[in-house]
Amino acid sequence: MKQKILVVDDEPQIRRQLKIGLGGYGYEVWLAGNGNEALTLTAQHAPDMIVLDISLGSEPDGIEVCRRIREWSQAPIIMLSVHNEEKTKVTALHAGADDYITKPFGMEELHARILAILRRVTVEPGTGMKPEIVVGDLRIDLVNRMVYVENEEVHLTPTEYDLLRLLATHPGKVMTHKAILNAVWGSEYSEMDHYVRVFVNQLRKKLHENPARNVRYILNEPGVGYRFVMPK
Amino acid sequence: MKSLQTYVVVLASIAIVTLVAILLRNTLTLANFTMIYLLLVLIVAISAGTIPASLSAIISFFCINFFLVPPYYSLLVADQREILDLVVFLIVAGLAGRLGSRVKQQANEAQQRAHEQALLYQLTRAFNQLVHPDGVYQTLTHVLQTDMRAVWVEILPMSTNSPTHDNGTVYYLLLQGGERIYATVSAAFDTPLTESQLALVNTCVSQAAMALQRIELSERAIKSKKFEEADKLKTAILQAVSHDLRTPITIIKSSASNLRQFHDQLSPQEEHEITETIELETDHLDRLVGNLLDMSRLQAGALSLNRRLNDLEEIAGDIAAQSWQRTRQERIKLCFPEDLPLVSSDYGLLRQAVSNIVDNSLRYEPADQQVEICGMIQGREAFIKIVNHGETISDADKANIMKPFYHGRDGHIGLGLPIAKGIIEAHQGRLWVEDTPGGGATFVLTLPLSEETSDEAKNTRRG
Numbered sequence: 264m265k266q267k268i269l270v271v272d273d274e275p276q277i278r279r280q281l282k283i284g285l286g287g288y289g290y291e292v293w294l295a296g297n298g299n300e301a302l303t304l305t306a307q308h309a310p311d312m313i314v315l316d317i318s319l320g321s322e323p324d325g326i327e328v329c330r331r332i333r334e335w336s337q338a339p340i341i342m343l344s345v346h347n348e349e350k351t352k353v354t355a356l357h358a359g360a361d362d363y364i365t366k367p368f369g370m371e372e373l374h375a376r377i378l379a380i381l382r383r384v385t386v387e388p389g390t391g392m393k394p395e396i397v398v399g400d401l402r403i404d405l406v407n408r409m410v411y412v413e414n415e416e417v418h419l420t421p422t423e424y425d426l427l428r429l430l431a432t433h434p435g436k437v438m439t440h441k442a443i444l445n446a447v448w449g450s451e452y453s454e455m456d457h458y459v460r461v462f463v464n465q466l467r468k469k470l471h472e473n474p475a476r477n478v479r480y481i482l483n484e485p486g487v488g489y490r491f492v493m494p495k
Numbered sequence: 496m497k498s499l500q501t502y503v504v505v506l507a508s509i510a511i512v513t514l515v516a517i518l519l520r521n522t523l524t525l526a527n528f529t530m531i532y533l534l535l536v537l538i539v540a541i542s543a544g545t546i547p548a549s550l551s552a553i554i555s556f557f558c559i560n561f562f563l564v565p566p567y568y569s570l571l572v573a574d575q576r577e578i579l580d581l582v583v584f585l586i587v588a589g590l591a592g593r594l595g596s597r598v599k600q601q602a603n604e605a606q607q608r609a610h611e612q613a614l615l616y617q618l619t620r621a622f623n624q625l626v627h628p629d630g631v632y633q634t635l636t637h638v639l640q641t642d643m644r645a646v647w648v649e650i651l652p653m654s655t656n657s658p659t660h661d662n663g664t665v666y667y668l669l670l671q672g673g674e675r676i677y678a679t680v681s682a683a684f685d686t687p688l689t690e691s692q693l694a695l696v697n698t699c700v701s702q703a704a705m706a707l708q709r710i711e712l713s714e715r716a717i718k719s720k721k722f723e724e725a726d727k728l729k730t731a732i733l734q735a736v737s738h739d740l741r742t743p744i745t746i747i748k749s750s751a752s753n754l755r756q757f758h759d760q761l762s763p764q765e766e767h768e769i770t771e772t773i774e775l776e777t778d779h780l781d782r783l784v785g786n787l788l789d790m791s792r793l794q795a796g797a798l799s800l801n802r803r804l805n806d807l808e809e810i811a812g813d814i815a816a817q818s819w820q821r822t823r824q825e826r827i828k829l830c831f832p833e834d835l836p837l838v839s840s841d842y843g844l845l846r847q848a849v850s851n852i853v854d855n856s857l858r859y860e861p862a863d864q865q866v867e868i869c870g871m872i873q874g875r876e877a878f879i880k881i882v883n884h885g886e887t888i889s890d891a892d893k894a895n896i897m898k899p900f901y902h903g904r905d906g907h908i909g910l911g912l913p914i915a916k917g918i919i920e921a922h923q924g925r926l927w928v929e930d931t932p933g934g935g936a937t938f939v940l941t942l943p944l945s946e947e948t949s950d951e952a953k954n955t956r957r958g
Contacts, residue, residue, distance in 0.1 A: 349843060350801070367777060367778075367781055369774065456803060457804035457805075460806045460809065461837065463809070464806050464809060467812075474811075474812035474813070474815040474819070474829070475815040475818075475819060475825050475826075475828060475829060475865075476819060476825050477819040477820065479816055485813070485842045485843045486801065486842050486843050
């Protein structure tokens with residue numbers, strides 16, 4: 264059965280292109296031009312995925328729609344945003360969005376995001392978790408809490424390991440600074456996002472990241488947080 | 496009170512002199528006495544003024560006549576010639592008194608004038624340093640209250656209080672410069688002002704008006720300069736829009752119409768090339784529009800920084816990775832020390848600034864070499880150096896490449912570097928370009944380091 268995607272954007276041309284593009288990838292595409300329509304269609308058709316524009320130009324706006332959908336539906340939501348909207352992106356993520364993509368974007372990029380999210384949500388709880396995560400030269404042994412780069416053991420402090428495990432067990436998912444702080448340090452640290460920066464920096468050095476050669480495991484989401492690379 | 500005291504002192508001095516003279520009247524002559532009294536009158540004139548002097552002249556005349564000229568204790572004069580002496584004494588004493596008091600008065604006036612001049616000089620100097628009308632009003636109020644002894648000063652229409660002082664004399668003066676009236680000053684004094692005091696108050700007020708006019712004119716000049724710059728930018732943006740933006744649009748349009756018209760004749764290879772061109776040109780267009788927006792935001796002063804403690808190496812790493820993704824080549828080398836502290840900055844904007852500089856440097860980097868991005872701390876500043884090994888930039892170009900829309904060495908619309916400079920200056924940092932030893936350009940940008948950021952960073956690292 265085809266998976267259903269609801270596209271919500273106030274711009275008809277964008278809706279049309281997304282219908283062509285996503286249809287081309289084999290999805291069944293539903294279109295909504297405003298927030299109320301989006302809420303109705305979500306209720307009627309239970310889409311497997313919602314692509315939702317942050318600024319809909321009318322009430323309710325994208326973030327409000329996202330919040331309302333989250334009150335009763337767990338359908339994954341990807342927000343469409345524009346540059347210089349870091350704070351809005353963070354708000355959207357905290358309102359329950361799963362990811363965001365910045366306009367203008369390529370259809371391949373959007374499809375990759377959709378696949379990553381669908382893969383995460385379709386994994387049955389308890390069955391999807393592998394005891395080992397391998398990305399490029401990096402191998403994380405979750406059972407023994409061991410980390411190897413090019414088969415050589417990397418010594419991490421407990422905090423560094425917790426941080427790496429949190430990111431690596433959510434590959435492709437954007438993790439906000441706040442979410443990372445809450446999970447690794449505890450909620451009382453939720454405003455100390457520079458902690459995350461310092462530890463990510465240390466972690467990257469220990470993992471021998473080399474951005475100039477695109478050897479990277481932890482990707483930056485400027486102003487938002489971090490994202491662990493998707494294993495190929 | 497003061498005048499009564501003066502008269503008492505005058506009378507007492509005459510009495511003392513007369514007493515001494517009576518004791519000596521057998522030894523000294525009339526000529527001696529008249530001289531002594533003349534001296535007394537002169538002293539009174541200089542120290543107390545015309546009226547006490549005239550009075551003491553007349554009293555002296557009678558004292559001499561009554562006590563010192565035989566027959567004693569009578570106003571009769573025995574020797575007819577002494578009448579002449581006495582009359583001459585009276586005239587001379589009167590004249591000396593007048594003369595003396597005039598000298599005194601002139602001295603007083605000179606002192607007053609010197610005081611006024613000092614006051615005006617001080618006032619002018621104070622007014623010249625002021626850049627805001629409120630400062631002028633405050634200074635004027637202060638001067639009128641302390642130096643001119645006004646009991647109450649209000650600047651109208653700024654003041655909302657109505658006059659509360661009603662037992663004095665209130666003056667209303669206009670703060671007028673040229674055609675324009677800035678305000679009205681109302682000042683109350685305990686006693687009516689003399690003509691010279693009023694003149695001085697008027698001078699103070701007109702100095703204040705001149706200061707207000709000067710401030711207004713300089714503000715207008717600054718504003719018109721800003722308008723001029725904004726206008727220049729607008730023209731430049733229009734030119735850029737018409738030329739630089741149209742190029743990618745033209746390419747996209749022609750590619751799309753080719754695709755539509757000839758899709759059945761095109762080989763898959765050609766079709767792929769055309770669609771790739773559309774995507775590339777769209778990215779190019781997106782960057783241009785982003786730059787234009789940033790530039791106008793910078794020029795309008797509408798850039799708001801979302802400051803956080805950021806890792807400069809992370810920013811450089813992002814840029815290096817982006818370059819790899821575009822070219823699939825390792826064109827950038829990073830060198831950052833282990834313990835570089837976090838720097839308070841806006842991640843997105845700073846990344847944009849560094850990325851613009853790196854893009855510029857990459858354009859001139861020889862194919863077999865790498866652009867270096869290095870971080871370091873010097874004093875109270877964090878430095879990022881972007882080192883390129885291409886051609887050295889001429890001094891003329893060095894001065895110009897940071898200016899918006901300067902068509903540089905390769906005809907690109909020059910927005911990247913001016914935006915970088917604007918962003919860095921918004922962070923209270925600096926950006927300049929040096930020669931790379933052995934050829935090339937090194938861009939140096941600095942960001943201020945606060946005590947707090949470095950301490951915070953150290954603590955974090957320990958934790």
